[in-house]
Amino acid sequence: MTQYPMVDQVNRLAGNLLAAGGELYLPGVGSLCVRFRGARRLSARLVEPPSREVVFTSQQRGVSLVDEIARVLRTSAPAEGPQAGGEHVAAQAQDIYDRWLSRTQQDGVLTIEGVGVLKFKNFTPDEAFDRRINPQGHAPVRIHRPRRFDGAMWIGIAAIVFVVAFTAYWWLDNRHAASTVTTGSESVTLVAAAPAATEHSAAAEASADGVGADSVTDPAAAGTASAASGAEGAAQDAASALRAEAPTDAAPAADGEPARLVSGRRYVVLGVFSTPENAARAAQLAREKEGSFRCGVYRFGAKFMVSPFESEDAEACTLFIRAHAETFPGMWTYTAR
Incomplete structure (x- = not known):
């Protein structure tokens, strides 16, 4: 198609x-309207993406192209005198539009160079x-789905929490554990000496896993041991007095049936064992090491x-x-409950 300067200007x-998103009415043809189309899942x-x-x-919508041509004429070349204004510019704009339409429409097909083609009422x-009005393009966008937690991962998290x-x-229940002593084939946990022990009932200890006895660590135990070695004579006298004070039935025979604790009575604990045989073996070793011990x-x-000493007086146990x-x-x- 031969292009004319006037036609090119009207096309632009x-x-x-x-491109501004408006609606354009072409007299004798119909209207071209820009519509927004939302995203579509393919x-x-x-x-x-949206476009x-x-x-x-066929209805008249938006601004008329003839009126827009007249507006451009008035802007670029103002009419001279009050009489030339309206009718002259409107007639000139209509003439330009008619010539533009005759050159762009052939056999019912309207071709607007640089804009598009209207054929059988389809534009x-x-x-x-199209790139001008849709700079983002029409290429499909891939959706990245968030990663889901599967059953195995939830089971793993639950196991970690457990x-x-x-x-x-376990740590809170055994926070006072200090050292481990091996007797025969079994390891026994011993806790540092304390001037006032935390009291637990035997029934409560029986219901807990890994039964043991809690105690409060004496901050001055190390200093006391040093003082005892420095005053060996006084310690020996105190030990003799304690052995004399202990009742005859305070310590049952280690090789007999294990005895039951007496509620309210305080026991010096040498160790706690899982079987009576290991407890009896530990009591025997203690007697061999210290002949004055009567371990129960x-x-x-x-x-x-295994207890080498018991009394109702807490101070006596401490001594x-x-x-x-x-x-x-x-x-x-x-202290038994």
């Missing part, structure tokens, strides 16, 4: 009006004009406790522990 004017993972399109309607935009909770409970074996929940701190370090006091 029509393209600018449509598949489960692909989505077509703008030009549609045709096909030019590629350059282990952390169980470890915290008591039921301690589901375990068995006994201090007197034998060098030979048997780590003994502690337990």
Whole structure:
């Protein structure tokens, strides 16, 4: 198609009006309107982005192209005198439009160079004009779905939480454990000596896993042991007085049936064992090491406790522990309920 300067200018004017998102009325043809089209899902993972399109309607919509041509004429070359204004410019604009339409419309097909083609009431935009109104393009966008937690991951998280909770409970229940002593084939936990032990009932100890006895660590235990070694004579006298004070039935035979704890009575604990045989073996070793010891074996929940001394007086138990701190370090006091 032969292009004329006038036709090219009208084409650019029509393209600018449509690119601005407006509606353009072409007298004798119809109206071109820009419509927004939302995003469309093409598949489960692909989505077509939103875009703008030009549609045709036979109704009169928007601004007339003839009026826009007249506006441009008045802006570029103002009419001379008051009489030349309206009718002259309107007639000139209509003449320009008619000549433009006669050159752009052939056999019912309207071709606006640089804008698009209107054929059978369907408007096909030019590629350059489509990029102008849709700079983002029409390429489908892939959807990135968030990663889901599967069942195995939830089970793993639950297991971690359970282990952390169980470890915290175990640590709180055994926070005063200080050292481990091996007797035969079994390891026995001993707790540092304390002037006032935390009281636990044998029934409560029986219901807990890994039954043991809690005690409060004496901050001055090390200093007391040093003082006891410095005043050896006084410690020996105190030990003799304690042995004389202990009742004859305070310590049952280690090789007999384990005895039950007496409520309210305080026991010096040498160790806690899982079987009566190990407890009896530990009591025998203690007697061989210290001939004055009369070790008794008591039921301690589901375990068995070895005690070389018991009394209703807490101070007496403390003195006994201090007197034998060098030979048997780590003994502690337990009060039965």
